[in-house]
Amino acid sequence: MSADPAIRAAADTTLSTPAVAVEISGVNLSYGTNHVLKDIDLSIAPGEFFAFLGPSGCGKTTLLRLIAGFNQADTGRVMIGGRDISALPPWKRDVGMVFQSYALWPHMSVRRNVAFGLEERGVSRAEVARRVDVALGLVGLSHLADRRPSQLSGGQQQRVAVARTVAVEPKVLLLDEPLSNLDAKMRVQVRRELRDLQQRLGLTTIFVTHDQEEANTICDRIAVMNDGTIQQVGTPMELYERPANLFVANFLGTANILAGGVEGEGGARRFALPGGAGIPIGDRICPAGAKLVFRPQHARLVPLGAPIAGAALPCTVLSREFLGSTMRYFVAVAGTEVAVDAAFTSGRALLDPGAQAMLDLETDSLLLLAD
Secondary structure: OOOHHHHHHHHHHHHOOOOEEEEEEEEEEOOEEEEEEEEEEEEEEEOOOOEEEHHHHHOHHHHHHHHHHHOOOOOOEEEEEOOEOOOOOHHOOOOEEEEHHHHHHOOOOOHHHHHHHHHOOEEEEEEHHHHHHHHHOOOOOOOOOOOOOOHHHHHHHHHHHHHHHHOOOEEEEEEEEEOOOHHHHHHHHHHHHHHHHHHHHHOOOEEOOOOHHHHHHHEEEEEEEEOOOOEEEEEEHHHHHOOOHHHHHHHHOOOOEEEEEEEOOOOHHHEEEOOOOOEEEOOOOOOOOOEEEEOHHHHEEEEEOOOOOOOOEEEEEEEEEEEEEEOEEEEOOOOEEEEEEOOOOOOOOOOOOOEEEEEEEEEHEEEEEEE
């Protein structure tokens, strides 16, 4: 969303409102007997780029629509900038929402689409023209102002939807899976542009997605949701490195999960796997029903008889995948298939399917997590 420097400078001062906090407390929402949102409590900081991340049906879009005013909670409240907006209709909440479908008027030009919301609010003609020019400059579409949506690419249509929303100067920007209709290459480009625009405007933004890569690359913090509840809130790195439970670990990136049980006492405790092999865990906290969790890059395959750096488990190579800079091996450990990543180097000897090896684990990176 590159823009002319002069227009960008003007936009940063004339389409920016003071950043506000969003507080959600005690929110429950049901559709009949279906409890969709369950005791939601969240604090989103002023100017933060925040994501609701989770699988389809987890309640993330319902929560976003509740903030926008399209859904009403059974209990709890939503506050924006310290003001309780729970009972207000959508048009009085000072929020702007970009929908998954973009919802552009096909018979209107780009300029008219961006102007529509302002005209509906009774903004003067001169002010509408000024704000439209600034908004289109922000997203780099000034030169396409007279085209219709059908004459634009998917990425350009998405920019029009963003410009239309930003032009009304919302206190909070809501994005409902805005990249889902774009191809893979365009998604990468547009998500960077969204982040750049959000940072320049300093606008509190809430982004809904089921794509962990999107959330990780552009958001300050993420709320991971499942079955209507918030499983964990944190920065992308916090969630990846220190997931609160098995769901978060498995949803964010690839996680290897081994079942077993704790044996021994004190510093001599170990996590025993089926078949007798085990990993020392010392005095680590181990929740009831916990499983051993580690990422593919936190283990390495070592030929039999080679030195071991961490804690080792016997394994059998099942298959491998060449991923360019990485070779991903799939190996059987105690009856479970796990993934192991090794940096690919030309000429380096590879392990073939059927080979026996040792799985050398980084003990500091091992996690003991329960449901």
